[in-house]
Amino acid sequence: MFANYKFTAAERFLRYVQIDTQSDPQSNTQPSTGKQKDLSKILAEELLALGLTDAHMDEWGYVYATIPSNTDKKVPVICFCSHVDTAPDCSGTGVKPIVHRDYRGQDIVLPDDRTQVLRLENYPYLKTQIGNDLITASGTTLLGSDDKAGVAEIMDLVNFLQTHPAIKHGEIKILFTPDEEVGRGTAKVDLKKLGAEFGYTLDGGEAGSVEDETFSADGVELIIHGVIAHPGYAKGKMVNAMKIAGQILAELPKDRLSPESTEGKRGFIHPVRVEGLAEKCTIEFIIRDFETPGLKKKEDFLKTLVEETIRFHIGSTFEFKVTEQYRNMKEVLDVHPQVVEYAKLAVERAGLAVKMESIRGGTDGSRLSFMGLPCPNLFTGMQAIHSKLEHVSVQDMNKAVETLVHLVQVWEEKA
Incomplete structure (x- = not known):
């Protein structure tokens, strides 16, 4: 299914991270920084170009879009969600992404601040990345994989489904939110307009991880x-x-x-x-x-x-x-076990081992779950988030896209 597909997640990601979307916890506006809309506007335009005719950005900086169902079955409407903002913890201005091809376990010295060194001994997950292509920033900013990796992966899912109409799926909603990093990612979301029954945020780390619990x-x-x-x-x-x-x-x-x-x-x-x-x-x-x-x-x-x-x-x-x-989303997800079970099955179909994890933090999915949209969190591949050593591999991003494709098929099959 993916043998001849040219993944677009990494190419999109490299563009998206160069757009400064840092949110501001001291701001009372919505979104907290106007520059977040710079990326949201681009995403809406790209979704329209991919054929999602209802794609748009609202006045608050939220992006909504729909992939119509292509099956005769009555499949629950599911949503994929990621946030466009980056954390206030570390500068997101002037991000210069670098692709390090064929990583072999060596120290990676970031060129714009040579005191910033990505070492395998400090980040053991790098052992799984031997032979992969790592993306970092240049040493003076964060990278922005939290959560532009998730954004890019969802965009690639749209691209895949629009170019592979034989893949059967129900109606799928796309949602990109501002201000997740400052705790206001769902402040102005319109769930009635969204019209989804279940959701998944793409805001997790290691490949294969499914998170059904938060603080x-x-x-x-x-x-x-x-x-x-x-x-x-x-x-x-x-x-x-x-x-x-x-x-x-x-x-x-x-x-x-x-x-x-x-x-x-x-x-x-x-x-x-x-x-x-x-x-x-x-x-x-x-x-x-x-x-x-x-x-x-x-x-x-x-x-x-x-x-x-x-x-x-x-x-x-x-x-x-x-x-x-926010509250622990497990309280809601335990009432809808199929949402997590289908995600685990999709991860396995993508050839990965499932890693059930608890988030020592929160996601938009925490609040969405209690607003009526049960919403676990799926991996994106991002590592060392909110820091100058933030990194993600092209291969992990592609595996996330594969997982999403399998996931929409699982929902259609089980309907």
Whole structure:
């Protein structure tokens, strides 16, 4: 089926990553940065050129499109989704992708910052890439495979199905979202317009991985109110909110309950932003746990720590605001087991070993699942995401496309 097919995922990817689509967590606009629409507009135009007549970008930067069914069977409508934005953690401006052909396990020194060296000893997954073609950035930016690899793979799926009409499938919806990296990827999505019953995000890592579980997540905003006075006459009067904040941060556990000291199924309390003056200081935290009730336990722990600290600073007060961010999608997917089972079967048909994984993070699929679109996460091949050593192989991207082709066939067969 794929013997004579010229995959287009890598070629598309190399173009897409050169478009700066970094999102901004401090922005209140939707999307958070207008430049995300630069890529979304191109994707809509390319989908139209591929024959998807309803393809369009809406005012919020979301791209919608439909591949019509070509079977007489009544097949559930499925959606494939990826996000166009890249993480605020590392620059996405001026990305220069480099293809390293026929990787043989050697160190790869990135030319624009020679201190950035991709080493097999640091990234053991590279052992599976011997003989493959790796794509990296040049050393001063991230690559953007999170999630432009997923975007390119979905686009190649469209290209394959449009040029291979003999492949039977039901109606397929395409969705590209902005602002996933800042937690607002589904803020303006129109699921009624999308019209899908089940979905898959392409936002995972190693080839063969299927992820049906994410963290549950809350945000906490801690506002500390001090007592301000002129510093020249502050004895016995001033209570410095910044110093209270520093004390609270210093008393957070270091050997547990932190990202630096947890792995697997263990969650954490993580300060992500501090801003303030002596009079008022704000600390923003993210709280993560695979068990939703565990969020409340961690929030209670943090609040108690704050209370114990504040009581030694007479006159100071605090506000403690908890905001729900997303929930573990496994709670929804366990009710619709076929969504994951069909994905596993498609991975196997693509000649890969299935790797069931839990995401120590979240995806658009977390929120989509609880909005009524059960949505596990599939691999794209991306590695070392959000960093200057980010990389992906051409071969893993092509395997992702193969998996998607098999997946649409599985849904048609099982209907």
